Amino acid sequence: MKPSQEQELWMYKHMLISRFFEETIEKIYMEGKSPAFNMANGPIPGEMHLSNGQEPCAVGVCAHLTAEDIVTHTHRPHHVAIAKGVDLKAMAAEIFGKKTGLSGGRGGHMHIFDPKVNFSCSGIIGQSIGPAAGAALSRVMQKKPGVAVAYLGEGAANQGAFHEGLNLAGVWKLPVVFIIEDNSWGISVSKRASTAVERNSDRAVAYGMPGEFIEGNDPIKIFEVVGKAIQRARDGGGPTLIEIETSRLAGHFMGDGEAYRPAGEKEALQKIDPIPLMQQRLAKEYGFSDADDAAIKAEARAIVDEAIQFARDSEYPAPEEAMEKVFV
């Protein structure tokens, strides 16, 4: 199942929106944090986990989803939220802690919830899995269409919730697809040092589902493999586990010195940055010109700028609003 030209352009554009968004957040995050780096300061305080390099995992999967499908994600959620169609203005405002944010500033960057497009995430490792299985179960029980996709990092595949959740989905043949974004690092601990098998996708046999490993951080390959898995889930064929080789081009979080990375690793990853590779592909396949590229980049940039401006211009909530929304 090859993507159409239109789908490829959609993927490229959303990779660009995601990258521009992260680059902008990165800059603004550093405002007020120098000379002394203190997480509490600046317009965007707290932890910040950027998704640079992992955009193919977002677009290759979400190209197959509509708003009614469910996605659960992790502490590094921006790229997938963008590809899933989360309201970018409200997400940016949330990251700034503004009243116009998705939760009015209560959740922040690790707690992005947009029920309009069925997107949610959690900062606790492995906790994307149960909720996706449960949402898939709910669709089956309500006889409603839609599949669920749970994303996790390769580090999360060593968490109990992963194994329990996959078994549950396997034994009940739930319409859910598990996507592991394998960036080969869990903070400072490498996949090799933490994982007893080379590929987490091999673990699928233990849970009675197919397992696939996708090399090369390639949005097109991801589109093809995931497309089949999602179709199978839609057709009642049960869950699939897919592990995607991807790259973490940034630190684990902003402020990470990354001394644990082997020399040259990052430079090597920059050389296979998926965004210029996608641009080259579009040029080769469809004669996508430099002018076309400039136009799509300008469009992506404008979307990001508008969202960031909205966030900047929005008001902070009143402090006492902290007491609201615990119960509704």
Next chain:
Amino acid sequence: MSQVKERKLTIARAMAEAIAIEMRTDDKVFVMGEDIGELGGVFGNTRGLYKEFGAERVRDTPISETAFIGAAVGAASDGMKPIVELMFVDFFGVCFDAIYNMMAKNTYFAGGNVTVPMVLMTSTGGGYSDAGQHSQCVHATFAHLPGMKVVAPSNAYDAKGMMIASIRDNNPVVFMFHKALQGMGWLGTEKDAIVHVPEEAYEVPLGKAAVVREGTDVTIVGITSGVHHGLKAARELEAQGVSAEVVDLRSLVPLDRDTVIESVKKTGRLIVVDEDYHSYGMTGEIIASVVEAGVALKAAPARVAYPDIPIPFTRPMEQWALPSPEKIVSAFNTMKEI
């Protein structure tokens, strides 16, 4: 007499030093946790250990808290002395069975014939917009459950002495360290937590509170960040002509009720400060203990604790919800005299 040179350390360095001292003298002591090896711990409290002791005794784990905390229970009962780190206390949700049903209860189940000499160290606290899954203290959640000691230092001197005492203790000890007191610049730094720390090994006994400031008009009781808020409030109250005594509990289990009761007998007024949630918590426990002891009070006791809400991300809401010196001063000024 020889002059003792001042050697100011952060809590992070004091903890690492304490662990190193015990690892040098007792080869049963080892450390496990996420990013505690080469990285030296996200909060710096294992820095240098990997270099000195190597990967065999300073073990980076997979992100598998149930497995490695459960493993610590097994290793501890088999003659080892594990120190394990739960990176943020908020993560106890994924592994609590190993902690409260096994670590804390196995000795009792075995009629005292099995010991579990391990330390579970874990970070607490907010104030830097890390939101509701990375900012909690949950002091009472741990202290409520029998079978584990629960301690939490407010300065580097206590941190070193309490860590050494925790490692040497024959029982499981939960050692909580507050992120804002850790002395990691990126989390802000409470300067009063950085104090002189002697080079040699010493113990600060677990279960013994400290009167960190003497006073006669009101007793302010706190732990970790609450102690520093209390000290700052005491300085403000002094300007008002009020003499406040500040008690650092240092340990939630065992709880040194006597020191608190003695202090309130003297002052007749009590304010309890806690960054943990308001209801069913340490603040209520301290007030109940004083009231049960029949201490004559001049005013109704007050508490300054975290409201019963998940910790919000956005700065205005979070800062508003946190305990502060101003809230303590205002609690004093609005105390209902009896």
